[in-house]
Amino acid sequence: MASHVAGPDIEKLIKLLARLPGLGPRSARRVALHLIKNKDQLLVPLSEAMRVAVEKVQVCETCGNIDSASPCTICTDTRRDPSVLVVVEDVSDLWALERASVINAAYHVLGGTLSPLDGVGPDDLNIAGLLKRTAKGEIREIILAVNATVEGQTTAHYITDQLQEQAKELKVSNPAYEPIRISQLAHGVPIGGELDYLDEGTLLQAIRSRKAFE
Template sequence: MANRVAGPEIEKLIQLLAKLPGLGPRSARRVALHLIKKKDQLLVPLADAINQAVTKVQICETCGNIDSASPCTICTDRRRDPALLVVVEDVSDLWALERAGVVNAAYHVLGGTLSPLDGIGPDDLNIPGLLVRTAKGDIREIILAVNATVEGQTTAHYITDQLQNQAKDLQADNPTFERIRISQLAHGVPIGGELDYLDEGTLLQAIRSRTSFE
């Protein structure tokens, strides 16, 4: 059994770093050692930034994005097209599209995908919030920017059914209500691919070549 080479505080830091995506025990040790060596330049500012994130970061009540204010910066940006809504699985997908600068629209974060095997149903996602937004009649097109996975496509089909049923009910009460166009990402997104790992060119092509969801 290997002997300890550092105190419990450092061991705890390494253990926590090892839980981050892309970091294993060895990488976590290297990162921890680098932070400690650069204590004043890195470790102290990082600790302060994490503390501020804990106290100030919150989930946007409108779209589900993560920001220090609610509604978030994106939802309060009047330069965006309020008639175009991009639906994504996670905040990382929203940030990926924003990083690529491919669309100037509002967003809606689902918080995951439908997965019966994992016990994730419609009530576990932000689908009711989406229906509340579409019922107002301000949205003209929804882009289902979900990942090209089985779970992602299952979720897209479910959302489409819900939106179509909602449109029928709204039109029954208000014949002038216009149905929302539903489109999906097209060329450039491979089957099984995830948005956060795609480059900006691929995302741009996927947005520009979107097709009606069927």
């Protein structure tokens, strides 16, 4: 009995779809079949959108967001409060907060969390970029919107220590310097929870009930 039900081109499409989050081999086959049956309405526009994404999508040089321009749409939005900076682990967390419309601030994407077991250290994250932004003196509050995991909290503690050390150095050179307020997400985010899987109401409560990081 043949192991494939279609030609190599379609099988390649199915295998690629199966590598997407939430799709297994069977789901990928259903998606591929649906795309092929609706070639003009779905497959052609999708392939064109993906071609444009390959050519234009890039990482924002300021915050680490993904967009078709750098600085990104969020960083160039003059309606946002530049004195408040929300620090997140991943772009998906940034998009989750934006989807919920819970805060109108600037963002900074770390690109992950500290994890010694996985060989992820401070130099592997965008922490240096964060300190560079805070050194300018324009930011008054940092919200550590990291996930409530061991790695997330470890990263939050490390960033807090780095910001406090930076504040001491800036205070020496500028006695009038006021340290940045550091806060974290409060009630609403369960232990072990990840922002991208939370509903808008939970995210809103977490932002509104934020408190100083301890």
